[in-house]
Amino acid sequence: MQSDSPHVNRRSFLKTGLGGAVGTLAALGSVSTADSQNTDPMKDRPEVLFFDVNETLLDLRPMKASVSEALGGRENLLPLWFTTMLQYSLVVTVADRYANFIDIGIATLQMVAGSNGIRLSEADARKAVEPMSSLPPHPEVSDALRSLKNAGYRMFTLTNSSKAGISTQMKNSGLGEFFADFLTVEEIGIYKPATHVYRWAARRAGVKTQNCMLIAAHGWDVAGALWADMRAAFLARAGQQLYPLAPEPEIIAPDLAKATEALVAASSGSGGPR
Amino acid sequence: MQSDSPHVNRRSFLKTGLGGAVGTLAALGSVSTADSQNTDPMKDRPEVLFFDVNETLLDLRPMKASVSEALGGRENLLPLWFTTMLQYSLVVTVADRYANFIDIGIATLQMVAGSNGIRLSEADARKAVEPMSSLPPHPEVSDALRSLKNAGYRMFTLTNSSKAGISTQMKNSGLGEFFADFLTVEEIGIYKPATHVYRWAARRAGVKTQNCMLIAAHGWDVAGALWADMRAAFLARAGQQLYPLAPEPEIIAPDLAKATEALVAASSGSGGPR
Numbered sequence: 001m002q003s004d005s006p007h008v009n010r011r012s013f014l015k016t017g018l019g020g021a022v023g024t025l026a027a028l029g030s031v032s033t034a035d036s037q038n039t040d041p042m043k044d045r046p047e048v049l050f051f052d053v054n055e056t057l058l059d060l061r062p063m064k065a066s067v068s069e070a071l072g073g074r075e076n077l078l079p080l081w082f083t084t085m086l087q088y089s090l091v092v093t094v095a096d097r098y099a100n101f102i103d104i105g106i107a108t109l110q111m112v113a114g115s116n117g118i119r120l121s122e123a124d125a126r127k128a129v130e131p132m133s134s135l136p137p138h139p140e141v142s143d144a145l146r147s148l149k150n151a152g153y154r155m156f157t158l159t160n161s162s163k164a165g166i167s168t169q170m171k172n173s174g175l176g177e178f179f180a181d182f183l184t185v186e187e188i189g190i191y192k193p194a195t196h197v198y199r200w201a202a203r204r205a206g207v208k209t210q211n212c213m214l215i216a217a218h219g220w221d222v223a224g225a226l227w228a229d230m231r232a233a234f235l236a237r238a239g240q241q242l243y244p245l246a247p248e249p250e251i252i253a254p255d256l257a258k259a260t261e262a263l264v265a266a267s268s269g270s271g272g273p274r
Numbered sequence: 275m276q277s278d279s280p281h282v283n284r285r286s287f288l289k290t291g292l293g294g295a296v297g298t299l300a301a302l303g304s305v306s307t308a309d310s311q312n313t314d315p316m317k318d319r320p321e322v323l324f325f326d327v328n329e330t331l332l333d334l335r336p337m338k339a340s341v342s343e344a345l346g347g348r349e350n351l352l353p354l355w356f357t358t359m360l361q362y363s364l365v366v367t368v369a370d371r372y373a374n375f376i377d378i379g380i381a382t383l384q385m386v387a388g389s390n391g392i393r394l395s396e397a398d399a400r401k402a403v404e405p406m407s408s409l410p411p412h413p414e415v416s417d418a419l420r421s422l423k424n425a426g427y428r429m430f431t432l433t434n435s436s437k438a439g440i441s442t443q444m445k446n447s448g449l450g451e452f453f454a455d456f457l458t459v460e461e462i463g464i465y466k467p468a469t470h471v472y473r474w475a476a477r478r479a480g481v482k483t484q485n486c487m488l489i490a491a492h493g494w495d496v497a498g499a500l501w502a503d504m505r506a507a508f509l510a511r512a513g514q515q516l517y518p519l520a521p522e523p524e525i526i527a528p529d530l531a532k533a534t535e536a537l538v539a540a541s542s543g544s545g546g547p548r
Contacts, residue, residue, distance in 0.1 A: 079389070080354045087357055088517065090364035091494045094468035095501045099519055111493065111515040115353070122518070194368035219385065220365045227369045241385040243362065244396070245373055 045266045046231055048205045049148065050158035050183070052192075052216035053166065056235055057145075057157075057256070058135035058173055063128075070109060070128035072118045079239065084108040086220070089160060089191040098189035100162040105129045133165060134172040138237075140257040145178040151264045155179050158201050158214065162186045180205075193224020202230070215259060219243040233259045319540045320505055322479045323422065324432035324457070326466075326490035327440065330509055331419075331530070332409035332447055337402075344383060344402035346392045353513065358382040360494070363434060363465040372463035374436040379403045407439060408446040412511075414531040419452040425538045429453050432475050432488065436460045454479075467498020476504070489533060493517040507533045 051057055060082075068075040085101075085108045092099055099107075106125040113120035120128075148155060157179055159166050166184050170176035183201050185191050192198075202209040214225035217235040223246030225232045233251035234242055242248065253259040325331055334356075342349040359375075359382045366373055373381075380399040387394035394402075422429060431453055433440050440458050444450035457475050459465050466472075476483040488499035491509040497520030499506045507525035508516055516522065527533040 076350060080357060083354060083357045083361055087361040087364065088494065090361065090368060091467055091497065091517070092519075094364060094367055094465075095498050096469060097501055097520075103519065107518040110518055114515045115513045191368075193365055195370060220362065223365065224369050227371055239389045241388045243365070244381040244384055245366075245377065246371075 046213035046263075047154065047207045047211040048202070048213070049153050049155045049263070050198075050201055050205075050212055050214045050225075050230075051155065051179075052214065052218065052221050053157050053159040053161060053169060054132070054135070055237060055240070056215065056217040057137055057141050057175060058169060059138050060132075060135060062135060063131045066128045066131050067109065070118075070120055070124055071113055071116065074116065077112055077116060081105075081109055081112045084112055093191045093194060096189075098186075100165070100186060101160045102126075102129060102132065102162065102165060105132070133168045135169065137173050137175055138255065140255050142175065144256040144260040145175060147260050147264055149178050153263065154205070156201070156205060157182045157184070158192070158197070159184050160191055193220050193227075195224065195228045198225050198228035198230050215256070219246070222246070222249050233262075235259060320487035320537075321428065321481045321485040322476070322487070323427050323429045323537070324472075324475055324479075324486055324488045324499075324504075325429065325453075326488065326492065326495050327431050327433040327435060327443060328406070328409070329511060329514070330489065330491040331411055331415050331449060332443060333412050334406075334409060336409060337405045340402045340405050341383065344392075344394055344398055345387055345390065348390065351386055351390065355379075355383055355386045358386055367465045367468060370463075372460075372465075374439070374460060375434045376400075376403060376406065376436065376439060379406070407442045409443065411447050411449055412529065414529050416449065418530040418534040419449060421534050421538055423452050427537065428479070430475070430479060431456045431458070432466070432471070433458050434465055467494050467501075469498065469502045472499050472502035472504045489530070493520070496520070496523050507536075509533060 054060060064075060064078060067078055067081060071077045071081070085105045088104050088108050089101065092104065106122060106129055109125040109128060110120050110122065113125070145155070155178055157166055157170070159182070161169060161184055163184050163186050166182045170179070170182060183204060185197055188197065188200055190196055198214065199209050202212045205212065209229045210231070213231040213233060214221065215233045215235065216222050216225070217237040217240045219234070219240065219242040222232045222234045223243045226247045226249060232249035233253065234249045235256060236252060236254055251259050251262050253262070328334060338349060338352060341352055341355060345351045345355070359379045362378050362382050363375065366378065380396060380403055383399040383402060384394050384396065387399070419429070429452055431440055431444070433456070435443060435458055437458050437460050440456045444453070444456060457478060459471055462471065462474055464470055472488065473483050476486045479486065483503045484505070487505040487507060488495065489507045489509065490496055490499070491511040491514045493508070493514065493516040496506045496508045497517045500521045500523060506523035507527065508523045509530060510526060510528055525533050525536050527536070
């Protein structure tokens with residue numbers, strides 16, 4: 001089931017020395033010779049970090065109450081709704097019919113309700129997804145972003161949320177100060193993980209794709225970034241899985257604090273921020 | 275929440291006279307003037323019918339036993355698995371990393387298992403999805419396809435299944451004889467509902483896209499066909515929903531028998547097959 005892509009584990013980036021904090025992968029033995037010969041740690045430090053937002057930085061759990069209420073108390077339907085929302089973000093992408101993420105969320109919430117015999121009006125669905133704009137950060141996120149900024153990293157959001165959505169989310173979460181800019185797929189009308197999104201983001205940041213790293217809690221996002229020739233870190237938050245048919249990212253951590261340890265170590269190992 | 279697309283209900287194609295069998299839509303009043311002026315019923319008969327296969331023609335229920343066994347008996351996770359499979363068919367499409375539908379099904383079954391604390395090997399996941407190649411037709415399908423063929427319709431599959439997959443499915447279900455050819459997305463390496471798929475299929479059949487009709491039990495497939503300028507019929511099978519942000523198809527029927535009534539009436543209303 002392992003992909004034969006040349007991207008698999010081509011970088012050893014600080015996987016050693018992290019103990020149990022960062023997952024050690026069964027495939028680690030396959031780290032390429034090119035990496036073993038790389039003796040300059042600086043060479044491995046990403047120039048720019050892109051952050052997925054929903055679930056990666058912000059905690060989706062406060063939506064559970066409102067969404068499960070809209071679904072007649074059936075909290076077990078939440079993953080189905082969120083997956084259907086992601087599915088339809090790609091449905092509109094491959095049909096070139098962009099709609100904003102919240103509107104897709106509302107439409108798919110109505111669909112999941114309907115499939116389960118629950119009649120849900122658009123207005124009630126809209127009300128149920130409203131908390132998305134005021135999600136709190138996961139507990140470790142603010143400190144971790146501050147450490148990364150202090151270590152000299154230039155950071156951007158790269159989110160499926162709309163322009164208005166990400167502005168509100170950043171304002172309400174207090175995370176805005178850490179980012180050079182808020183990039184969102186709305187600017188190009190194509191959802192992640194389309195290859196174009198990652199390459200466009202790198203150009204917007206003025207760096208080569210391969211000098212960027214995406215940090216995300218979703219297997220599809222990590223896969224898309226790696227396939228686009230970005231580097232990637234996966235936050236293995238509750239219920240999140242890597243995609244078995246994609247390359248493995250160089251960092252797999254339980255949360256952003258642990259991923260930050262790896263990124264800051266890379267920085268200081270190279271003599272500090274640049 | 276209604277789309278303002280020009281496609282919405284632009285054709286009135288036999289919606290009247292079908293009683294409760296074919297859903298009458300709230301938006302029916304918006305049928306365009308162009309249609310009302312159309313007095314030649316022949317003009318409205320599609321030249322070619324494309325059929326989605328999984329769930330539309332074939333009954334997925336026999337998979338429930340094997341898949342829910344793989345998921346530790348949690349049958350309620352089946353829709354999440356199938357939606358995740360569809361999501362990832364589009365993930366690989368937007369990243370141009372085609373993999374066949376069964377392999378995506380296996381990988382996503384492992385992911386859904388993992389998210390729910392169930393360890394599932396690739397071999398066991400493969401075994402669980404094996405029944406996909408020998409699904410039985412829904413009970414009304416054989417007779418309906420025979421009626422459509424007798425009415426002179428030229429028919430093709432248009433499926434996300436692989437070439438080998440659709441051949442086996444058609445052989446095992448006994449439906450193969452009704453189709454001029456089995457078209458599958460594997461030929462182009464892009465999954466439905468990408469616009470390109472429907473336009474490619476029309477070219478393969480040698481007809482204009484707007485003279486083709488897709489018949490499918492999935493909202494995303496109907497949406498993709500309509501957005502690509504095909505016509506569409508939706509089979510509202512159990513648990514299936516139209517996408518609220520897409521145009522409405524001209525036929526909405528509970529099963530293929532009822533959709534066939536509409537299509538055959540169009541045929542005989544025009545003086546028989548051509």
